[in-house]
Amino acid sequence: MTGTRTILHVDLDAFFVSCELLRRPELRGRPVVVAGGGESHPGEARSAGRSVVSAASYEARPSGVRSALPLARALRLCPQLVVLPVDIDHYARISKQVFAIFQQYTPLVEPGSLDEAYLDVSGSQLVAGDGPTIAAAIQTRLADELGLPASVGVASCKTVAKVASDLRKPRGLVVVPPGQEGDFLSELALERLPGAGPKTVARLRLLGVTTLGDLALLDDARLRAVLGPQGEQLRDRARGHDPAPVVPPGVPRSLSRERTFARDLTDLTEAQRMVRLLSFAVARRLRAGGLLAGAVSLKARFADFQTTTRQLTLPRPASADLELVAAAQELLRRVWQPGVRLLGVGAEQLVPHGQGQLFEGPAEKGARLDVALDRLRDRFGTGAIARGIGSLGAEEDWNRDHLRQLGPPPAGGGGAPSAL
Ligand SMILES: [Mg+2]
Structure with missing residues (x-):
């Protein structure tokens, strides 16, 4: 599936109260x-103590009562409150039913909390309809x-979907068509942008930046001066560009394989061959x-023990041998100098492949072939089949932290490589 993603941000309205x-x-x-956070005694619900409002019904909000307000203050604003x-256990039980829907x-469901989640429905459309249809269906079922009200934002990225879900609460459904992300955001106040905290907002206001449209137009120099290196990412998101994937819990963030050499590599061809093998693995x-x-990362440690890690974002998420190799080779070209004692190749920003993402376009033919080859390797051993480049051999030197959640590696043996 190339091109536009369809992402929903579903946020239940006043969830604890609901x-x-x-x-x-x-x-x-x-x-x-x-309300919670203070000492509570049975029969003393009205003694506000140090309690803070966790959630407020929409009937309480016209009086100025909202979450994070000290309860004593809320009771002054609305005496009949x-x-x-x-009762977090009660809410957690209901939350399970919400996530089951x-x-x-x-x-591809990434929970934000008990009552909100991002859903990547890009691959669900043949079965369940387009983004707005799925959003409406989820609202109706909830x-x-x-018996729970929810608001949903539909957009091509997480940032815009989240802003959209927050715009017309309660029971809001806000759809931002692809291509209109920037226009949609431009009139909104800075505070609407997830990740724009009070400090960031205050600094930007000093520059006269008050809307997301202002932030979108800020030049590099001023951006860096005010927000530092992470400013660019914030500006990108203010423009409606956010490549962050929807990541379900339990998916490792990255996995990598590396090799330390008995003698330092001085020959580029030899390093390229090693990078190919690591990438294939x-x-x-x-x-x-x-x-x-x-994204793909390359780690290189040189004879003087200096270590460099570079990363390249792929045009779209991939698992095909040749796509990973191409990116890793490009990174090797950028860092290469003779005298390399370690090379590592990593796969970053991992996402599970959802329905429809694999094997659809011509670019997926490579992946289809790779999967067929993997099956043969499983039957006949790791070294039995490779695309004419040799084999890493049988030893496993995975970065184990990354792999723990994946379970044991596929069975494989040694053996002489045979070219395809
Ligand atoms: Mg909520």
């Missing part, structure tokens, strides 16, 4: 908060099956884990 109202329907329509203690539309491990890499 959960309480399910078992206390008589409180519907009244100003209600769930109904205050309920936090999300999972029926895509396996309301009908669980990493690519194979990706495919065994059902993962795609968003």
